[in-house]
Amino acid sequence: MGLPMCRLVMRVLRTGQMRGWKMQVGWSLRVEARQMPPFNACRFCPDQSVIMNVLIWNCRGALKPNFQDYIRELFRSHNPAILVVMETHIGGVRAREITDRLPFENAIHTNTIGLAGGLWMLWNSGRVDVTHLASTEQEIHAIVKVSNSDSNWLLSAIYASPRSAEREILWNNLNKTADLHDMPWVIARDFNEPLTGKDKFGARPVSVSRSLLFKDCLDKCNMIDIGFTGARFTWTNKRPLQTLIQERIDRFFVNPRWCLLFPNAKVTHLNRCHSDHCPVLLDMQPRPFVGRKRPFRFQSCWLSDPSFPRVVSQAWHPNSSLFEAIKVFTEDAAKWNRLNFGNIFDKKKSIMARLNGIQKVVSVRPSNSLLNLESELQRKLEVVLTQEEEF
Template identity: 60%
Template structure:
């Protein structure tokens, strides 16, 4: 499923309708949100009826600013309006193809500070009303940190903290992005140029677990001072490359691991040969000894279920023994799973408390998104975006580094 959100800065512009059609042609969104349309009532309905969507929700403008249109096609998604104000629309989205439902909130935060305060309060109240998967998107009119702004006055720490406090109450995580760093520009000369990242997608942990590969992209800006933003719940998967060897710290807790080290380093070999031998043997040992922890847990749970069903029909001492054995195996696997998630998330679990929580799952997924390379600039300044081009360029760089070292 694709969602495109765009602050169009006026739906009466001559090129507004043609640009919307171009966005639909290129990115095939199931839901399109345009904001700061600056018109409402019958005029808003008249223009939205000409666009390639059969359903729409409008909000009223705030004087001569604002106005949000949430549009969709009913044969692909079912959208139920929950609530709306001039600054927000809350809907429940049901993806018909997969029968999945979640909450979607689209926001146009007022440029006026007092009205933004009302929006933060409203979002915090919505968070208390449900525990469903939830995403919030679009123009928040407030940078979160100094790195989200170039030029102009420094970011207001007090206003950013109020924004962040609202996000924390809503249990929201920034989905990250691909593409240009900023989403708004004043389009001035360099000495007075201001750029900000104020158009965003946020998700709560349960939505992240529903769509772990979701991807946000800042599209090419034209016809507005805001970039359109595309969110894909199931983007085209990147090409699978051979993974580099990674040492896992939880190997050290296993008594059989020292023999793997001794076998690789116990005989006289050159450094390169010893490293290659250890990497291969450690990977093989890890696969055979630990296997897939999640599959192993699932298998043990299935065996426990079978044993407990049998005991309910006719208990035997052998079944009691087998259940105790499986419970011990499960404890070991659960501990390994906790260590694995804590290691992957690179978070100090002793500070944060319980390790096996959705926080670690989400932080791992978020880190994986940030580490994913989708584009790279070559020596002459050209951007390479095709997967094979990126992989080939990285491989050539490693080869040059290896041969010159």
């Protein structure tokens, strides 16, 4: 809790002006709470510079009402050093206006392909240095240097056009990139093309001619697939079983030099929410979770609860020092938060876990009952996330 906020709370407590306290203090508290860093970026937490990961997501439109909220949720949950957003449908000044409101300091945008496409690369310079090399409507190429290390590698973010002629231009550009750069290389992309028959469920079989062109490009670039965990498919048309189509088209490829640099890297297909594509996470130095006590952080949602002023008033005693009052307040507020708001966060965690399990099963043995249950859980998740944002 910042010093200005402490002063505001203590002033209200000392003067006993609890009436209208939300009007006098609430907005200042709300502003301060929003300005505080997220938990996993807290300066009192262990050094985050060794955590290096890249997250890609085809959002199917950055003007959706919940787009910015979900980007913040991905940031809180996975703390990506670099985020690649595909098919934003927005470029130019409008794209800059949106990315300026997201929790990233820097951004590269491409132009859209008519009303389709749109590719953004976002990052925070405290963890990585990104040097922009070149970009087209379908690709962004950049050199990434991890902070506090000597490692440099090439990152190519791709949104492949669904049109074959434009995709052929993309394959040629990637082949030229391979000729120009002999360094560790990652290709992160929505290919709009399954590679093999195993990467598709439903509808017509994979086109042999198009998949051969795809594979030929990967071979010339010396790219390999390091596998994944999570549901098999990254995209679905969200139709009933009779017309259901699922494909694995969002993926990472790396070259052998990059594998030597990050031998323990892994790819995870995350839960699919807010889009028909799931986010895909490349974690370069995965580490086992080590539980640690979460530092205290004031939550702006507390201001909406009429019982919160009592928690504040009970923390102050005439003979107490400011330090003692803050200590009592943080302990009491943490307990009160678990009782009043913990159920919302537990509910979100439970829904996400159920979605993860259902999406894994649907990718192997789909059924109408499971598809209906997935849709129902998606709706429940939207409600919970809206409640969480309002709080």
